[in-house]
Amino acid sequence: MEIFDLREFDAHELVAFSHDPATGLRAIIAVHSTALGPAAGGCRMWPYATTAEALADVLRLSRGMSYKNAMAGVPFGGGKAVIIGEPRKVKTPELFEAFGRFIDSLAGRYITAEDVGTATADMACVARTTRHVAGLGAAPGAAGGDPGPKTALGVLLGIKAAVRFRLGRSDLSGVTVAVQGAGGVGYHLCGLLAAEGAVLAVADVRPAAVQRVCEEFKARAVAVDDVLALDVDVLAPCALGAVLNSHSIPRLRARIVAGAANNQLAQGQDGVALQTAGVLYAPDYVINAGGIISVAREYQRGTEAQVIADIHAIPARLAEIFERARRENRTTNAIADQMARERLGREPPHQLVA
Ligand code: NAD
Numbered sequence: 001m002e003i004f005d006l007r008e009f010d011a012h013e014l015v016a017f018s019h020d021p022a023t024g025l026r027a028i029i030a031v032h033s034t035a036l037g038p039a040a041g042g043c044r045m046w047p048y049a050t051t052a053e054a055l056a057d058v059l060r061l062s063r064g065m066s067y068k069n070a071m072a073g074v075p076f077g078g079g080k081a082v083i084i085g086e087p088r089k090v091k092t093p094e095l096f097e098a099f100g101r102f103i104d105s106l107a108g109r110y111i112t113a114e115d116v117g118t119a120t121a122d123m124a125c126v127a128r129t130t131r132h133v134a135g136l137g138a139a140p141g142a143a144g145g146d147p148g149p150k151t152a153l154g155v156l157l158g159i160k161a162a163v164r165f166r167l168g169r170s171d172l173s174g175v176t177v178a179v180q181g182a183g184g185v186g187y188h189l190c191g192l193l194a195a196e197g198a199v200l201a202v203a204d205v206r207p208a209a210v211q212r213v214c215e216e217f218k219a220r221a222v223a224v225d226d227v228l229a230l231d232v233d234v235l236a237p238c239a240l241g242a243v244l245n246s247h248s249i250p251r252l253r254a255r256i257v258a259g260a261a262n263n264q265l266a267q268g269q270d271g272v273a274l275q276t277a278g279v280l281y282a283p284d285y286v287i288n289a290g291g292i293i294s295v296a297r298e299y300q301r302g303t304e305a306q307v308i309a310d311i312h313a314i315p316a317r318l319a320e321i322f323e324r325a326r327r328e329n330r331t332t333n334a335i336a337d338q339m340a341r342e343r344l345g346r347e348p349p350h351q352l353v354a
Pocket residue numbers: 147148149151180181182183184185186203204205206209224238239240241260261262288289291292
């Protein structure tokens with residue numbers, strides 16, 4: 001495989017592989033950029049069918065973290081790790097201790113945290129063998145803990161910025177919002193939206209999650225298949241990636257898409273389809289940065305108050321993106337990618353869309 005030629009490679013600074021036969025650890029750490037600080041990004045554990053698949057994923061995610069951290073304004077670069085394996089079958093404390101030794105061998109160039117397939121308890125094992133780990137929980141007043149509510153706060157502020165820009169309204173009273181996914185982020189987002197007077201419609205594949213937000217926040221339950229096409233002011237995807245695609249975009253009736261889910265656009269071109277349809281899209285990695293801000297501040301041993309202050313910078317960043325996209329008649333996702341790359345000192349994206 002010609003790794004340097006992979007589209008995802010994008011001049012990564014470092015890619016390291018580790019196999020620890022004693023524990024069965026097979027892991028890859030990718031460091032895309034340390035231009036703004038040590039590379040920070042979570043560790044994903046997944047039963048990849050091939051090493052090539054794991055490599056492509058870690059490279060793609062690592063570059064994504066460079067963009068996210070650069071736009072979040074935190075002094076960290078972008079990196080990511082993957083552990084190859086089925087989390088429910090092969091997790092052991094020893095495996096995560098071995099993973100910690102692997103991280104430690106990079107002498108602080110990469111900092112890990114939990115991601116899909118890993119949890120706080122796993123990070124506690126990692127912390128036995130390296131100090132380059134976050135996402136461990138927090139004392140009262142200190143930064144850290146569950147990033148879901150922090151992400152939700154950033155999304156709320158981002159929705160308000162989008163509503164101001166697109167609908168010319170300074171509050172959310174009576175604004176209709178469809179939330180897809182009432183999990184760790186979506187639940188808290190519903191609470192914050194309801195407190196601001198927004199009118200909620202919610203869908204989740206877990207009926208209990210929907211029932212909870214309906215009871216607590218007077219949300220209306222809608223079918224999973226209908227939520228993307230509701231006639232609302234704002235659609236907030238808070239479940240899966242790739243929900244904005246050639247199938248869903250022609251059905252959208254929302255004027256704004258602003259939610260927490262990662263990788264909402266199936267392809268860069270889908271941003272063009274949204275723009276053409278007159279839908280204002282808040283780039284996912286900009287609006288959902290509350291979680292990484294919390295993790296970054298935790299690593300720096302900062303305070304909860306600093307996290308909240310940093311999250312309040314998200315709407316101004318989005319407003320700048322919206323303005324620039326309108327001025328240059330380009331998509332918001334292309335503008336965000338370009339701004340991130342400018343901050344990283346990288347050349348513009350290879351495939352600028354619109
Ligand atoms: P979660 O797993 O706690 O919640 C996701 C919810 O979506 C679950 O309740 C699940 O049942 C529901 N769901 C799954 N498929 C669905 C479907 N087809 N239709 C409707 N609902 C569906 O995850 P989370 O932590 O709330 O994160 C939500 C999204 O935000 C994810 O894409 C995640 O990557 C992203 N994100 C989360 C954070 C964070 O701090 N947790 C930070 C940045 C981005």
